[in-house]
Amino acid sequence: MARRTVVINNRGGVGKSDVTLRLGAALAKRGRRVGLLDFDPQGNLSRRAGWTYNEDQPQITVSEAVQADRVGTMGQVWTPVRWDVEYAARMRLAPAWLELENRYAEAGLAGAHLRLAKSLQGADDDLDDVLIDCPPSLFHLTQMAFAAGDGVLLVTRAEIDAILGARRVREFIADKRAALHADDLRIDGVVVNDYEQGKPRQRQQLASVRRIFGDLVWEPIIHRREIMANASNDHVPLEQAKGSQLHGAVAGFELLADTYEKRTAA
Template sequence: MARRTAVINNRGGVGKSDVALRLAAALAKRGRRVGLIDFDPQGNLSRRAGWVYNPNQRQITVSEAVQADRVGALAQVWTPVRWNVEYASRMVLAPAWLELENRYSEAGLVGAHLRLAKALHGSDDDLDDVIIDCPPSLFHLTQMAFAASDGALLVTRAEIDAILGARRVREFIGDKKEALHADDLTIDGVIINDYDQGRPRQRQQLKSARRMFGNLVWDPVIAHREVIANASNDHVPLEQANGSQVNQAVAAFELLADTYQKRTAA
């Protein structure tokens, strides 16, 4: 079984999907075998990782694996990440698209919140790490992700609503983890993303995030860099993105992978 991490904030647009993808890539680069689960019906992570939804072709996604309610169902879903870099050979994706919205209406079925854990069981034995990209919500999909995960990794911007969104996640996990059968779920850390140190308001908010989360805040803080958005826009690895300061952006996620490995070592 891989080490499983749910990437989450109850605030949208803070960079959860980008951090999940670039952290996974940095881990693969150092030899880890990584599974990425897109657990957001927006499907942004899937597109950024090069997956293309094709209505004329039967493509099994994470949604069908959850719907199947069968142990190990995710084994049929993993698809290669088709980026033109060596390390992508160690990355697999469980893609999602709008169809995943249909799983919400099944939230009331007995045991529904355990269906991702069930689908993953045995299907990540050949992987070292599984990174689950959650929607910006604490409802059913995220609850399934929590029940399937070892840790939750909070991503925030240095902005009040994003910091409060991360705090709601921490409180929710504290209050609800037993009810979700996620008793051992830990908060692995808080990643500050998209940071612009030239803005006094952001410097102030960074301080307040550090006060709130203490040593849960991971190093490094990820700066705002156009190249990060460009890579995602063009669905390419960061190394192949257009724009300046590629090396700095790549290095930041490599350092983040170091922190991930230190903080999540069993």
């Protein structure tokens, strides 16, 4: 069975979908078999991985897999990441779109928080890692992800609202994991994303992240780069994006993949 990592912040706009996608790509480059599970109704991860919803020929998405409330239904959802790079053959996507919001209405049903775990049972046995991109909330969808996950990766920017959002997630897990049948769930690390080097306020807030989360803060910090935004807008791998600082962007996520392997193995 794959190791399942929940990627989350209680604050939007921190770039968690980008981190999920680019970290997954860096792991695939290392030969790991990676599943990218989009559990955010906005579907940013899905689009950036090159997937689009076709209303004329509706596809099965994570929403239907969870709604079915049956073991292994996510196996019908996985679709290839159709990038024209060699390592994409080791990546799969479980896409999402706005219909996933309908699952919020089922939060009160008995055992509903276990539906994602049930859908993944047996459906990720041939993968090494599943990265679950969550919405910026702590409600039903995120709670399903926590119940299915082995660890949590907090993504934050070096700004106060994002830092507070990450801290709220840590406190929620400490208080609620037993109720979610996730007694062993822990925070694997904190990724500082979209860092603007040379700005005094950014340095101050980065110091706050290190003070609050200590050794949980992963290296390297992911710097703001033009090529990152272009790759996301054009739905392509970093290597095929237009813009400056390609080497730095690629190297940053390759080093982050190294940290992921060391920390999750520990």
